[in-house]
Amino acid sequence: MGSKSSTLQDVARVAGVSTATVSRTLSNPDVVSESTRIRVAQAVKETDYRINRAARSLRTQRAHSVLVLLPNLANPFFSSILEGISRHLSPKGYSMLIASTNQVQASGERLIDYFEDARADGMIILDGSLDSHLVEILENAPQSNRIIFACEWIDNTSFPVVRCENKQGTRIAVNHLYDLGHRKIAHVTGPDGNVLSHRRKSAFIEETSALNLDLKPEWVIDGDFSLAAGCQAAQRWIALTDRPTAVFCASDQLALGFMAELSRHNFTVPDDVSVMGFDDLDLAEQYIPPLTSIKQDRLMIGEAAAKMLMERIAAPHAKHSNDGAVIPVSLIARASTAQLRSAA
Amino acid sequence: MGSKSSTLQDVARVAGVSTATVSRTLSNPDVVSESTRIRVAQAVKETDYRINRAARSLRTQRAHSVLVLLPNLANPFFSSILEGISRHLSPKGYSMLIASTNQVQASGERLIDYFEDARADGMIILDGSLDSHLVEILENAPQSNRIIFACEWIDNTSFPVVRCENKQGTRIAVNHLYDLGHRKIAHVTGPDGNVLSHRRKSAFIEETSALNLDLKPEWVIDGDFSLAAGCQAAQRWIALTDRPTAVFCASDQLALGFMAELSRHNFTVPDDVSVMGFDDLDLAEQYIPPLTSIKQDRLMIGEAAAKMLMERIAAPHAKHSNDGAVIPVSLIARASTAQLRSAA
DNA sequence: CGCCTTTATGCAATCGATTACATTCCAACT
DNA sequence: AGTTGGAATGTAATCGATTGCATAAAGGCG
Numbered sequence: 001m002g003s004k005s006s007t008l009q010d011v012a013r014v015a016g017v018s019t020a021t022v023s024r025t026l027s028n029p030d031v032v033s034e035s036t037r038i039r040v041a042q043a044v045k046e047t048d049y050r051i052n053r054a055a056r057s058l059r060t061q062r063a064h065s066v067l068v069l070l071p072n073l074a075n076p077f078f079s080s081i082l083e084g085i086s087r088h089l090s091p092k093g094y095s096m097l098i099a100s101t102n103q104v105q106a107s108g109e110r111l112i113d114y115f116e117d118a119r120a121d122g123m124i125i126l127d128g129s130l131d132s133h134l135v136e137i138l139e140n141a142p143q144s145n146r147i148i149f150a151c152e153w154i155d156n157t158s159f160p161v162v163r164c165e166n167k168q169g170t171r172i173a174v175n176h177l178y179d180l181g182h183r184k185i186a187h188v189t190g191p192d193g194n195v196l197s198h199r200r201k202s203a204f205i206e207e208t209s210a211l212n213l214d215l216k217p218e219w220v221i222d223g224d225f226s227l228a229a230g231c232q233a234a235q236r237w238i239a240l241t242d243r244p245t246a247v248f249c250a251s252d253q254l255a256l257g258f259m260a261e262l263s264r265h266n267f268t269v270p271d272d273v274s275v276m277g278f279d280d281l282d283l284a285e286q287y288i289p290p291l292t293s294i295k296q297d298r299l300m301i302g303e304a305a306a307k308m309l310m311e312r313i314a315a316p317h318a319k320h321s322n323d324g325a326v327i328p329v330s331l332i333a334r335a336s337t338a339q340l341r342s343a344a
Numbered sequence: 345m346g347s348k349s350s351t352l353q354d355v356a357r358v359a360g361v362s363t364a365t366v367s368r369t370l371s372n373p374d375v376v377s378e379s380t381r382i383r384v385a386q387a388v389k390e391t392d393y394r395i396n397r398a399a400r401s402l403r404t405q406r407a408h409s410v411l412v413l414l415p416n417l418a419n420p421f422f423s424s425i426l427e428g429i430s431r432h433l434s435p436k437g438y439s440m441l442i443a444s445t446n447q448v449q450a451s452g453e454r455l456i457d458y459f460e461d462a463r464a465d466g467m468i469i470l471d472g473s474l475d476s477h478l479v480e481i482l483e484n485a486p487q488s489n490r491i492i493f494a495c496e497w498i499d500n501t502s503f504p505v506v507r508c509e510n511k512q513g514t515r516i517a518v519n520h521l522y523d524l525g526h527r528k529i530a531h532v533t534g535p536d537g538n539v540l541s542h543r544r545k546s547a548f549i550e551e552t553s554a555l556n557l558d559l560k561p562e563w564v565i566d567g568d569f570s571l572a573a574g575c576q577a578a579q580r581w582i583a584l585t586d587r588p589t590a591v592f593c594a595s596d597q598l599a600l601g602f603m604a605e606l607s608r609h610n611f612t613v614p615d616d617v618s619v620m621g622f623d624d625l626d627l628a629e630q631y632i633p634p635l636t637s638i639k640q641d642r643l644m645i646g647e648a649a650a651k652m653l654m655e656r657i658a659a660p661h662a663k664h665s666n667d668g669a670v671i672p673v674s675l676i677a678r679a680s681t682a683q684l685r686s687a688a
Numbered sequence: 689c690g691c692c693t694t695t696a697t698g699c700a701a702t703c704g705a706t707t708a709c710a711t712t713c714c715a716a717c718t
Numbered sequence: 719a720g721t722t723g724g725a726a727t728g729t730a731a732t733c734g735a736t737t738g739c740a741t742a743a744a745g746g747c748g
Contacts, residue, residue, distance in 0.1 A: 005460045007704055018728050023706055033726060050460040054407065055704035057398035058733045065441070065463075073427040076420030083417040086444060091451045095463060097409070098442050100430060107435045116349045116394040118734095119409075119439060227630045260630040286571045286604040288632050351734055362698045367736055377696060399734035402703045462704095 006047040015043035026051070057118055065095035066309060067120040069111065071127040071152075073100045077253070077279060077298075078126060081150065084302020085124060092310060094121075101127045110134070115143045122309045125159075128152025128195045146312050148324075150305040152196055160324040162305040164296035166196060169329040170203035170248070173276055173294055176331055177246040178211055181340035182274060185213060186244035188233040188254050191224035200250045200278065219244050223254050230257020237273070238265055245273060245340055252277035252284050255291055259336065270338035280332050290334035301327050350391040359387035370395070401462060409439035410653060411464040413455065415471035415496075417444045421569075421597070421623060421642075422470060425494065428646020429468060436654060438465075445471050454478070459487045466653045469503075472496025472539045490656050492668075494649040496540055505668040506649040508640035510540060513673040514547035514592070517620055517638055520675055521590040522555055525684030526618060529557060530588035532577040532598050535568035544594045544622065563588050567598050574601020581617070582609055589617060589684055596621035596628050599635055603680065614682035624676050634678035645671050 012019045017036055025032050025040040032040075043049075057063050066089060070078050086096050097120055104111060111134055114120040123138075125147065135154055138147055144159075153161040177185050187204045190197030201220065208215045221236050223229035230253060237243060237258075249255035255277030259269050269275050269289055277284060280295035304325045356363045361380055369376050369384040376384075387393075401407050412429060414422050430440050441464055448455060455478055458464040467482075469491065479498055482491055488503075497505040521529050531548045534541030545564065552559045565580050567573035574597060581587060581602075593599035599621030603613050613619050613633055621628060624639035648669045 021727060050457055052462050052704050054398050054401035054462045058402050059706045073430060074424045076423055079420055079423060080418045086417060086447055090447045095441050097439050103430055103434045113394055118396050118398045227626060257630050260632055263632040282571060286601050288604055288607040365697060396734050403736045
């Protein structure tokens with residue numbers, strides 16, 4: 001068809017009005033008369049007009065897009081969060097830019113560039129292990145009130161956070177195992193320095209202590225949320241002389257790796273040890289045995305984060321008392337945890 | 345610091361040259377003298393200049409970003425493909441926009457809008473089930489030579505495709521099972537109408553026939569790549585009176601769901617039936633039992649797709665003889681497949 | 689020395705939408 | 719009738735980078 005797509009000028013010509021009127025009609029229909037509104041609508045249809053976002057961005061200093069920063073694109077944990085974010089953004093005409101921390105750093109970009117070169121109006125950061133220097137730059141940026149964290153976050157910063165009830169989830173997990181009769185409970189942690197790892201670990205220690213459980217230091221096994229770390233943790237568990245009868249892993253991937261490695265060494269879950277995870281990935285239900293887990297509603301986290309960000313973008317100078325959101329978690333009990341059977 | 349970020353004007357003033365010279369220095373350093381090059385570089389540093397992408401986009405009619413369209417954001421299968429794409433794009437200063445078919449349609453957007461409103465310079469489409477009307481629009485668009493498909497594609501269109509060797513992968517799979525002594529082999533397919541499903545299914549039929557295997561119609565079980573469909577397929581398998589001794593699933597998720605459901609009904613893999621998948625997800629290795637699969641290098645698919653797209657964007661009118669790329673697959677044999685043990 | 693070529697730079701228009709300000713028109717009120 | 723106010727629209731500057739064309743400076747050659 002037409003080799004060029006049409007512009008405001010074209011619409012204005014067809015409708016017999018000025019570009020200003022067309023622009024107003026499109027962005028603020030109330031201020032024009034009904035008759036022009038109709039004429040413009042008609043002309044828009046006739047010319048198949050689409051707004052040029054670059055031009056609008058340049059003039060309004062709004063990119064109409066949001067950057068989502070992931071620690072690692074290859075981790076399936078994040079996909080439903082993206083889905084949630086996109087679900088909220090896309091009807092509002094916002095686009096979603098994706099980047100991973102690794103690649104941003106590898107390519108020599110700086111995060112703040114996304115603001116400074118007008119590529120994004122806001123950021124949702126899912127990486128709590130961001131370099132502290134980078135974070136400092138972000139905090140001091142004029143756009144700092146258009147940055148929010150989700151899932152993970154960074155302590156001692158003022159960014160709002162959308163997260164799940166990590167402490168509560170851990171407490172539920174420990175009590176689930178306790179209620180099944182387990183008194184020796186181990187924990188496989190997330191990566192060192194990660195705020196989720198830390199939360200869940202300290203909640204674990206608190207709760208076992210509150211229940212008066214014995215907790216040997218070697219029952220807290222360092223991991224990093226990955227399948228591979230789960231395997232290694234299993235080896236550590238196997239090597240113990242006094243083995244806990246239940247293990248709470250800080251992520252489902254850890255738990256799956258843990259069970260896989262146990263199986264390779266002919267241990268059986270839950271007969272030899274009860275295992276549970278955190279996240280409730282789709283696969284948890286379909287593992288053998290199905291994995292007991294703490295469910296976090298990742299879709300909801302994504303939507304809540306996007307919603308909060310959009311509010312801040314819309315009213316950048318308003319006071320946002322709203323300092324974040326906490327999404328509830330729930331226990332999904334499955335076959336990987338079972339009543340303790342007293343040793344033969 | 346400065347409330348406004350600096351512009352070309354600022355740099356020009358500091359360097360004592362015109363904006364034209366600064367622009368040229370930045371985008372085409374060879375045409376300016378060494379001394380200005382140095383002065384400008386110095387001024388850029390001094391003013392902490394970042395290019396305004398909206399302005400550049402408006403003037404050059406280039407968005408410097410690429411849209412990646414996924415059928416479904418929540419599917420972990422795609423994450424490493426994104427990683428591969430991003431790995432290629434990000435060093436070139438290109439951003440990656442993500443959208444899912446569902447949401448594009450739900451929000452009333454049209455794909456072509458991404459071109460027409462100057463949001464994207466190209467598209468990588470990972471959805472082979474796109475509405476045919478949409479595809480037609482894309483084919484007739486002036487930007488049609490900046491669209492490529494990856495993994496999935498649509499028959500009878502001229503878009504280049506980056507895909508894995510589906511036929512060859514299927515052949516390898518069937519032969520692997522054959523070599524283990526299996527003569528009754530079932531297949532769980534992908535979704536109806538999907539080009540991958542079709543390729544793999546017809547290759548399966550061809551290969552079993554080439555090996556002179558018996559193939560009852562009920563041994564080809566309809567699925568849709570998902571865990572849930574795998575479970576359903578397992579129920580169908582269980583219900584058969586003459587059960588195949590091996591099952592080739594069109595995706596790993598199918599295979600995992602299949603095995604999970606079997607386990608719930610007290611069948612054992614591979615003792616009762618050998619199972620294999622396609623994709624080699626990270627989890628395949630860590631399942632119980634570890635899943636034999638056909639590995640496709642998703643990172644490489646992503647990178648190849650991005651590379652091809654960038655070439656087309658750089659030289660839009662060149663003839664690109666290069667009509668796509670085929671990424672090799674390989675067999676990863678694990679414990680879910682085993683030598684046939686003759687029935688007791 | 690004068691003319692031509694080459695190289696380096698500047699000037700100013702341009703991309704397309706938005707918006708402050710100015711203008712026009714009409715109704716309503718004194 | 720004259721004045722005022724408000725609603726609707728137009729004019730033109732603006733956002734910031736790019737680039738065709740013009741100009742200037744420097745070098746080459748007879």
